Amino acid sequence: MQKNTQESSDHPAQPTKVLFYCLYNPNAGDHHYTMNAAERDYLVKAGWKDEGIGWYSADDTGVPLYRQYNPNAKAGSYNCTTNKAENDYLVPAGWKGEGIGWYGLASI
Incomplete structure (x- = not known):
């Protein structure tokens, strides 16, 4: 970082x-x-x-954003989400999980 x-x-x-x-x-x-x-x-x-x-x-104390890569897409090949369930659904469906891409700021 x-x-x-x-x-x-x-x-x-x-x-x-x-x-x-x-x-x-x-x-x-x-x-x-x-x-x-x-x-x-x-x-x-x-x-x-x-x-x-x-x-x-944010540093690693913020909200994790999970990043996934779709190797089959010609465009729009990345997805980022704070929803761990979405991440866990996309990875077995063929997206390559890249783990936590960054941390977002928590709501104020």
């Missing part, structure tokens, strides 16, 4: 939150979200457009 301690006019410093990168695939019309800079860099080299930091996620 990478924590952002840098400040800019677009994104004020958020030292207790994890930064999230947004990418766009202009060929498929898909968006992809990751907190992994190496994954971001790999996708950019493969032709994805880096849209910068999209938001800041």
